[in-house]
Amino acid sequence: MAIPNMQIPSRQLFIDGEWREPVKKNRLPVINPATEEIIGYIPAATAEDVDIAVKAARRALGRNGWGSTTGAQRAKFLRAIAAKVLEKRPELATLETIDNGKPWFEAASDIDDVVACFEYYADLAEALDSKNKTEVKLHLDSFKTHVYKEPLGVVGLITPWNYPLLMTTWKVAPALAAGCAAVLKPSELASITSLELGEICREVGLPPGALNILTGLGHEAGSPLVSHPDVDKIAFTGSGPTGIKIMTAAAQLVKPVTLELGGKSPIVVFDDIPNIDIAVEWTLFGCFWTNGQICSATSRLIIQDTIASQFLDRLLEWTKNIKISDPLEEDCKLGPVISRGQYEKVLKLISTAKNEGATILYGGERPQHLKKGYYIQPTIITDVDTSMEIWKEEVFGPVLCVKTFKTEEEAIELANDTKYGLGAAILSKDLDRCERFTKAFQSGIVWINCSQPCFWQPPWGGKKRSGFGRELGEWSLENYLNIKQVTQYVSDEPWAFYKSPSKL
Ligand SMILES: NC(=O)C1=CN([C@@H]2O[C@H](COP(=O)(O)OP(=O)(O)OC[C@H]3O[C@@H](n4cnc5c(N)ncnc54)[C@H](O)[C@@H]3O)[C@@H](O)[C@H]2O)C=CC1
Ligand SMILES: NCCCC(=O)O
Numbered sequence: 360m361a362i363p364n365m366q367i368p369s370r371q372l373f374i375d376g377e378w379r380e381p382v383k384k385n386r387l388p389v390i391n392p393a394t395e396e397i398i399g400y401i402p403a404a405t406a407e408d409v410d411i412a413v414k415a416a417r418r419a420l421g422r423n424g425w426g427s428t429t430g431a432q433r434a435k436f437l438r439a440i441a442a443k444v445l446e447k448r449p450e451l452a453t454l455e456t457i458d459n460g461k462p463w464f465e466a467a468s469d470i471d472d473v474v475a476c477f478e479y480y481a482d483l484a485e486a487l488d489s490k491n492k493t494e495v496k497l498h499l500d501s502f503k504t505h506v507y508k509e510p511l512g513v514v515g516l517i518t519p520w521n522y523p524l525l526m527t528t529w530k531v532a533p534a535l536a537a538g539c540a541a542v543l544k545p546s547e548l549a550s551i552t553s554l555e556l557g558e559i560c561r562e563v564g565l566p567p568g569a570l571n572i573l574t575g576l577g578h579e580a581g582s583p584l585v586s587h588p589d590v591d592k593i594a595f596t597g598s599g600p601t602g603i604k605i606m607t608a609a610a611q612l613v614k615p616v617t618l619e620l621g622g623k624s625p626i627v628v629f630d631d632i633p634n635i636d637i638a639v640e641w642t643l644f645g646c647f648w649t650n651g652q653i654c655s656a657t658s659r660l661i662i663q664d665t666i667a668s669q670f671l672d673r674l675l676e677w678t679k680n681i682k683i684s685d686p687l688e689e690d691c692k693l694g695p696v697i698s699r700g701q702y703e704k705v706l707k708l709i710s711t712a713k714n715e716g717a718t719i720l721y722g723g724e725r726p727q728h729l730k731k732g733y734y735i736q737p738t739i740i741t742d743v744d745t746s747m748e749i750w751k752e753e754v755f756g757p758v759l760c761v762k763t764f765k766t767e768e769e770a771i772e773l774a775n776d777t778k779y780g781l782g783a784a785i786l787s788k789d790l791d792r793c794e795r796f797t798k799a800f801q802s803g804i805v806w807i808n809c810s811q812p813c814f815w816q817p818p819w820g821g822k823k824r825s826g827f828g829r830e831l832g833e834w835s836l837e838n839y840l841n842i843k844q845v846t847q848y849v850s851d852e853p854w855a856f857y858k859s860p861s862k863l
């Protein structure tokens with residue numbers, strides 16, 4: 360259950376295992392998107408704090424430090440973090456709801472995923488102990504080669520606001536499991552629970568400097584982290600334009616990046632779906648879950664013309680039934696979007712669609728019963744042309760646009776008609792057809808007869824402008840490991856490349 364009237368804890372930056380005031384002493388307001396009120400403040404880090412945090416992280420990796428721990432030792436810390444997160448579930452879910460606006464029940468289930476993710480990477484950290492040295496067979500007997508997997512070093516983790524603690528965890532858990540020391544920069548729009556992770560790390564006695572948490576603005580705290588010469592890698596989730604800036608800055612130092620950027624994912628629905636209500640519900644969930652703010656949202660419905668009218672009628676009935684309310688209310692299924700800026704951006708995209716000739720079949724406005732808060736009705740847009748902005752650009756709000764198709768070829772062409780390539784869904788009884796679409800979709804993730812379920816074991820990431828690299832599963836661990844080749848000469852014979860001088 361949500362905790363009523365919960366106050367935001369007042370925190371500083373988490374550096375070197377302790378709370379530390381930012382050098383410039385600046386703070387940023389925390390706004391509850393359901394009330395538009397300032398409910399607290401977070402510290403605003405700048406380049407000076409980034410440098411202090413990176414030095415702390417580097418020290419943590421020093422001789423006998425965090426970097427020389429075994430996987431089994433790190434697993435103990437990860438499990439202790441998981442246990443503390445679980446213990447604080449009601450508080451963390453409530454904080455996340457008042458900071459981000461997502462329904463409390465969703466926030467609580469994200470916290471469950473956070474717990475599972477830390478536990479999962481604890482297991483992988485442990486398993487690493489037996490896998491971090493492997494022999495590579497050579498064609499020569501005079502040499503022996505093995506490969507070490509070792510922590511990559513100090514990593515910068517920059518995260519978004521849509522799943523605040525979960526996106527933090529997707530990066531922090533594998534980075535720590537691998538033995539890296541990390542500097543985390545969560546989104547200024549929802550940092551509260553990531554700061555609470557600092558308190559949890561303090562409580563479980565995580566070695567100082569292993570995880571440092573710097574809240575602050577992108578250009579003031581994120582940018583210096585990317586450009587810091589002693590940061591070995593950047594892992595980023597967020598918008599395309601910021602991803603481009605990060606990749607450009609990192610390229611100056613030949614710093615590796617993984618980028619999980621936006622999307623405009625399709626959901627293709629065929630007329631052989633066995634149950635229209637089941638398909639309608641997946642369509643809604645695929646786009647309106649998390650208040651529509653999911654990078655993988657299947658926000659383009661591509662529906663076979665033979666059932667389009669019947670499907671849209673039913674979709675409308677289900678959409679009208681969605682409870683929009685303060686996200687702390689029980690049974691809320693749609694809360695506000697994150698900020699005034701996002702609210703205005705989403706409404707502008709809707710009005711542009713209208714001006715370009717699309718039809719707002721449902722929604723498109725603030726719900727009448729909610730006078731305050733960044734609420735937008737779940738919105739369904741038809742008569743969409745592929746040249747329209749609403750078809751092409753990521754909205755990151757509860758907005759579904761619809762197009763019909765006649766043939767499989769047309770459906771796949773529409774599905775792939777996007778610069779993005781994160782997710783794609785197909786709903787059809789015909790599993791051979793689902794297989795054909797799975798192969799044809801230009802995406803990193805495919806959902807068959809569902810949309811959005813996301814587990815921590817399989818890989819997560821995209822292609823095209825949705826970025827590259829994979830998070831989750833064992834793939835994420837690889838992001839934070841350096842692969843070191845070690846080759847030993849084991850023959851007693853001279854190498855005999857140069858002519859030997861006369862005998863001594
Ligand atoms: N794909 C995804 O998961 C997300 C996509 N978005 C999209 O991005 C749009 C803008 O939202 P924002 O919150 O402004 O996203 P953003 O991509 O700018 O922010 C994500 C993170 O990057 C940081 N950041 C911003 N500029 C930076 C820079 N120059 N160097 C290093 N770090 C920097 C931010 O502080 C935040 O922690 C949204 O309207 C939405 O469409 C937003 C959040 C998540
Ligand atoms: N369900 C997790 C989605 C993560 C993301 O929006 O990046």
Ligand code: NA
Binds near residue numbers: 392458459
């Ligand atoms: Na907020």
